[in-house]
Amino acid sequence: MSRIIGIDLGTTNSCVCIVEGGHPVIIPNDTGERATPSVVAFTQKGDVLVGSAAKRQQAVNPGRTISSVKRQMGTSWSMKIDDKRWTAQEISALILRRLRQDAETYLGETVTDAVITVPAYFNDIQRQATKDAGRIAGLNVRRIINEPTSAALAYGLNNGTPQKIMVYDLGGGTFDVSIIEIGEGVIEVLATSGDNHLGGDDFDERVMNHLLDTFQRESHIDLRRDPAATGRVREAAEQAKKELSGSEIAQISLPFIAQRDGQPVHMELSLTRAKFDQLTADLVERTAVPVRNALRDAGISPSQLGRVLLVGGSTRIPAVQAKVRQLTGKEPSRSINPDECVAQGAAVQGDILQGSRELAAKGDILLLDVTPLSLSIETVGGVATRLVERNARLPIHHSQIFSTTAPFQRAVEIHVLQGERPMARDNKSIGRFRLTGIERAMAGVPQIEVTFDIDANGILTVSAQDKKTGKAQSITITASDKMSEDEIQQAIRDAELFAGQDSLYKDGMAAVNDARTLVSRVEAALKQQGKAIDKAQKRQIKSDIAALNKVLFRCRPGKMNESDIAGLRDAIARLEASSANL
Numbered sequence: 001m002s003r004i005i006g007i008d009l010g011t012t013n014s015c016v017c018i019v020e021g022g023h024p025v026i027i028p029n030d031t032g033e034r035a036t037p038s039v040v041a042f043t044q045k046g047d048v049l050v051g052s053a054a055k056r057q058q059a060v061n062p063g064r065t066i067s068s069v070k071r072q073m074g075t076s077w078s079m080k081i082d083d084k085r086w087t088a089q090e091i092s093a094l095i096l097r098r099l100r101q102d103a104e105t106y107l108g109e110t111v112t113d114a115v116i117t118v119p120a121y122f123n124d125i126q127r128q129a130t131k132d133a134g135r136i137a138g139l140n141v142r143r144i145i146n147e148p149t150s151a152a153l154a155y156g157l158n159n160g161t162p163q164k165i166m167v168y169d170l171g172g173g174t175f176d177v178s179i180i181e182i183g184e185g186v187i188e189v190l191a192t193s194g195d196n197h198l199g200g201d202d203f204d205e206r207v208m209n210h211l212l213d214t215f216q217r218e219s220h221i222d223l224r225r226d227p228a229a230t231g232r233v234r235e236a237a238e239q240a241k242k243e244l245s246g247s248e249i250a251q252i253s254l255p256f257i258a259q260r261d262g263q264p265v266h267m268e269l270s271l272t273r274a275k276f277d278q279l280t281a282d283l284v285e286r287t288a289v290p291v292r293n294a295l296r297d298a299g300i301s302p303s304q305l306g307r308v309l310l311v312g313g314s315t316r317i318p319a320v321q322a323k324v325r326q327l328t329g330k331e332p333s334r335s336i337n338p339d340e341c342v343a344q345g346a347a348v349q350g351d352i353l354q355g356s357r358e359l360a361a362k363g364d365i366l367l368l369d370v371t372p373l374s375l376s377i378e379t380v381g382g383v384a385t386r387l388v389e390r391n392a393r394l395p396i397h398h399s400q401i402f403s404t405t406a407p408f409q410r411a412v413e414i415h416v417l418q419g420e421r422p423m424a425r426d427n428k429s430i431g432r433f434r435l436t437g438i439e440r441a442m443a444g445v446p447q448i449e450v451t452f453d454i455d456a457n458g459i460l461t462v463s464a465q466d467k468k469t470g471k472a473q474s475i476t477i478t479a480s481d482k483m484s485e486d487e488i489q490q491a492i493r494d495a496e497l498f499a500g501q502d503s504l505y506k507d508g509m510a511a512v513n514d515a516r517t518l519v520s521r522v523e524a525a526l527k528q529q530g531k532a533i534d535k536a537q538k539r540q541i542k543s544d545i546a547a548l549n550k551v552l553f554r555c556r557p558g559k560m561n562e563s564d565i566a567g568l569r570d571a572i573a574r575l576e577a578s579s580a581n582l
């Protein structure tokens with residue numbers, strides 16, 4: 001069996017690593033670089049360029065160069081180049097194939113197996129798309145793991161002290177923050193949060209716009225009309241940004257950037273770190289909310305963090321480091337290169353899967369990832385009954401018994417939902433199926449076991465079984481039904497926004513259901529026990545039923561306020577009291 005390589009398939013750069021002699025070793029590419037730009041280009045001559053060669057010609061060939069394709073993983077994005085339409089998986093596969101070839105050259109043997117990392121916020125479709133990209137590149141993807149988990153694994157190798165840590169990962173295109181618990185041989189993700197559309201590219205954009213505006217003000221030339229010139233400015237903006245991580249001022253020098261009256265015009269500008277900080281302050285600030293959310297979801301305060309790990313090239317920006325210090329009150333760790341530690345962790349995971357003797361001696365490390373949103377099924381009254389909580393640890397096997405609501409009901413519909421809202425209609429419907437052949441019985445008698453299974457890669461299978469007849473049915477959630485990253489983020493924001501409103505709706509709905517159940521139960525008992533009931537009590541019960549029905553008639557779930565619910569609960573309590581002995 002070939003050795004398992006670890007791949008960090010990044011938005012901006014990708015990196016490949018292998019464990020040798022018990023230590024992760026970054027594999028350089030054919031030009032000696034330790035990271036390969038995640039850029040693919042198609043030349044007019046029909047060649048395909050990957051990495052630095054593609055990035056270098058991006059400015060002069062922007063229409064046939066693809067960068068940041070990771071942002072499109074799991075979407076319907078595609079790009080037509082000549083006669084072929086390329087999907088995000090196929091473009092990613094070109095990058096993966098290059099990394100695989102680099103590993104083969106370095107190791108001098110065929111490589112077939114890999115562990116690939118994805119942002120913690122990737123949903124099932126995006127994970128599946130990454131797996132598909134691996135397959136297209138001729139790789140057997142042994143495991144998809146979360147980037148912050150991978151980083152923690154890389155650090156966990158060097159540091160066995162049990163503790164809770166934060167991984168703050170600001171890369172080229174995505175921001176992830178995760179709270180992770182490192183225990184004895186276990187690394188568990190307690191909570192994750194982030195922003196799938198925030199990263200170094202946004203910082204480049206701010207600098208680029210500043211340079212273009214300044215240039216236009218000074219020279220009255222609008223470079224935005226010239227894609228090749230804009231591409232050069234973007235490259236220079238990124239370079240200036242990187243320089244400003246180490247110095248207070250950066251020079252931007254782009255000779256022959258334009259022409260006026262047949263004469264060349266050059267861009268000669270400078271940018272101070274203070275100006276850069278001012279241009280990007282809101283981007284840095286945007287990382288604060290996910291940090292607070294992750295801490296809240298993990299149920300810990302910053303003072304309980306043992307360490308804060310910085311991952312991703314953009315954490316080299318001094319203002320970002322200052323923000324992390326301010327948010328956590330800790331000096332962040334950077335002892336493993338922030339661009340490389342994700343790939344290192346993936347290689348370590350690969351080595352564990354291979355059952356390496358060196359690592360086995362240190363004890364197996366179990367990876368526990370989490371679900372990004374809660375999973376529920378729809379039950380009576382349109383309520384979303386939760387089976388799996390958001391941030392629950394993977395893999396998951398959870399069963400719960402449900403029943404029928406009508407007499408002699410032969411089928412039930414299992415409607416699977418993803419989201420944080422209490423009512424089914426406010427969550428995302430991700431799948432539904434019918435379980436038929438349930439044994440004829442009174443309502444509430446059949447025992448239907450609903451099971452949610454989520455594997456280590458986050459792929460969900462829901463099954464339902466009638467315990468009496470053994471009849472079972474299941475679905476594995478299909479791609480078209482899954483939520484996009486933006487939908488996940490929106491669902492979390494909605495849940496926070498509507499929290500008050502939702503709980504009123506849910507309480508109102510519950511009170512109405514309770515009232516209806518009580519009235520029908522008491523009416524049935526009155527009929528059944530008839531004369532056996534004391535006349536005065538019967539009068540009281542009938543009057544309480546009438547009063548409750550009157551209140552019920554006025555109640556519209558969704559339009560009830562707190563006092564309406566309290567009034568209904570009072571009427572329920574009165575009928576419960578008068579009918580207590582029935």
Ligand code: AMP
Nearest residue numbers: 012013171172200242245312313314316
């Ligand atoms: P990654 O996805 O981790 O490879 O991060 C790539 C991002 O980090 C890109 O946006 C780079 O421009 C950015 N980056 C790399 N080095 C630096 C640096 N020294 N200062 C600021 N940003 C950097």
